[in-house]
Amino acid sequence: MRIIGLMSGTSVDGIDAALVEIEGSGTDITTHLLQAETYPYPDELRSQILAVCGGEKLDLESFATLDDTIAQEFAKAAIAINQNHPKADLIGSHGQTVFHRPRTLDQITTNSGLGYSLQLGRGALIAHLTQIETISNFRAADIAAQGQGAPLVPPIDAALLTHPTHSRAIQNIGGIGNVTYLPAASPLILGWDTGPGNMLLDLAITQFTQGKQTYDSNGAWAATGQICQELVTNWLNQSFFQQAPPKSTGREQFSAAYLETCHQDALPYQLKPEDFLATLTELTARSIALSYQQFLPEIPDEVLLCGGGSRNGYLKSRIQTNLPTSHVLTTDEAGLNADAKEAIAFAVLAYWRKTHHPGNLPQVTGATKTVLLGEIHDVL
Numbered sequence: 024m025r026i027i028g029l030m031s032g033t034s035v036d037g038i039d040a041a042l043v044e045i046e047g048s049g050t051d052i053t054t055h056l057l058q059a060e061t062y063p064y065p066d067e068l069r070s071q072i073l074a075v076c077g078g079e080k081l082d083l084e085s086f087a088t089l090d091d092t093i094a095q096e097f098a099k100a101a102i103a104i105n106q107n108h109p110k111a112d113l114i115g116s117h118g119q120t121v122f123h124r125p126r127t128l129d130q131i132t133t134n135s136g137l138g139y140s141l142q143l144g145r146g147a148l149i150a151h152l153t154q155i156e157t158i159s160n161f162r163a164a165d166i167a168a169q170g171q172g173a174p175l176v177p178p179i180d181a182a183l184l185t186h187p188t189h190s191r192a193i194q195n196i197g198g199i200g201n202v203t204y205l206p207a208a209s210p211l212i213l214g215w216d217t218g219p220g221n222m223l224l225d226l227a228i229t230q231f232t233q234g235k236q237t238y239d240s241n242g243a244w245a246a247t248g249q250i251c252q253e254l255v256t257n258w259l260n261q262s263f264f265q266q267a268p269p270k271s272t273g274r275e276q277f278s279a280a281y282l283e284t285c286h287q288d289a290l291p292y293q294l295k296p297e298d299f300l301a302t303l304t305e306l307t308a309r310s311i312a313l314s315y316q317q318f319l320p321e322i323p324d325e326v327l328l329c330g331g332g333s334r335n336g337y338l339k340s341r342i343q344t345n346l347p348t349s350h351v352l353t354t355d356e357a358g359l360n361a362d363a364k365e366a367i368a369f370a371v372l373a374y375w376r377k378t379h380h381p382g383n384l385p386q387v388t389g390a391t392k393t394v395l396l397g398e399i400h401d402v403l
Contacts, residue, residue: 024377025057025109027101027155028370029116031144033198033273034221034331035072036237037063038097040104041366042111045374050182054371057108059363062100068092072143075121076274093119093144098152105153114157115373115397116149117365118142123273125171126389140172150400158373158397165383170390173271177203177214177387179368184327184357192315192323193354194342195365196332198222199273200311203387204319213319214387215268218310219277221332223303226282231296242337245304248297254289255305264310268318269389307332308341315346322348329354329361372396 028041042058064072071089075081081089097116105111122141130136146159162172180193180203193203200220204213224245225238239245263272289299315322326349332338333353343351353361360367372382375396382396 024112024374026113026115026370026373027104027111028366028368028373029097029100029114030366030369031064031117031119032330032365033120034225035064035069035076035119035198036331037061038100039363039366040100041360041363041370042104042108043367043370045371048378049380050178052182052371052374054183054367056360056363056367058104059360059366060100060104061362062096062103064096068096072119072121077279090143090145091148094146094148095152097144098149101149101153101155111155113373113377114149114153114155115161115369115371115376116144116146116157116159117161117369118144118146118159120273123173123271123275125173125271126169131389134169137169138166138171140166146398146400150402154402156402157400158376159400160398161369161372161382161396163398164394164396165388165390168383168385168390168392168394170383170385170388171269171271172388174201174203174214174216174387175372175383175396176201176365176368177212178382178384179371180214181205181212182371183359184354186325189324190321191325191327192319192349193327193329194311195330196220196307196328196335196338197330197365198225199277200307200332201271202311202314204323206320207324211320212384212386213268214384215314215318216271217314218264218272219307220330221307221335222274222277223282223285223306224300226279227300227303231300238331239300239335242304242335244297245300246337248295248299248301250305251289251292251294251298251302252305254292254302255309257288258285258306259309259313264313265317269387304335304338305341308338308345311342312345322346325349326351327354327357328352329359329364331362333361
């Protein structure tokens, strides 16, 4: 099947689209990437999404309009990526997360409630505009099974990136970081959100440049600064970093308000902007390393980076410094496009839904059982 995977993450940079040819059944599949591209959101729409993620209130009509506007952008991305290729058989759309609230410890202990996660960009409209059957709302079924609805990529990582002799950690660094642990000779697959990825760095860059820049290309600015390790150690005492998996997070926790707290914490150290950026970069690198040290059975032989943070050379070097016994690479070097990997994953999840293969891993999400993920929207 030829499937279009669509994804926009917590960085809200735009829509990652991948046209993928998939063969096989269950986890015994092969993927062939035919085309991949990122389609930036219009500036006004990106600003509105970030405002809503930050807690801005909308009336129901405005909420519906935003939902449809995001769906229209996703549909445009699907149509664009499909140009010059035979029409795709299926679309798998993650949508745009605007709110994510996992089950609380009290809810888990008392079995008294479920988590909640909201992705905008309704699949029915994408299907209507593209005239391609669309599967969306992938998180809902896992949440209904008492899971966190995230992370959803680990089973795809296991199918595509398991190595016969090397243990691997597949570390995605988008706005939030998440890891999949793949042992070499064991079915034990683990995964969770490790904490902030690019999110705090991007917010800080935007503030320092008054919006003229939204990210630190290759970590060049941060690389000129001095890391305040004492600050990083203090930040890592936060409860999220100590919490055992399964766990997931988002802008609700690592937000502009969190960054402001970091700014206040840094005042006694009189850091220059480049020092603050270097220190935030170190928070991402050390939070990843700490997560492995606390919650993995062993430090992996290889760490394969993907997502936007995999292109940040300074961040990559800091991860390598903090994980000296691991070989830090990107998924490109393992044959899977690092920029398109998340979009590829949702193409695979759509394939699994269409072929009736469960898409979640209960040991990763905390769900009580494996379930089919995604709602199917037919073309009428």
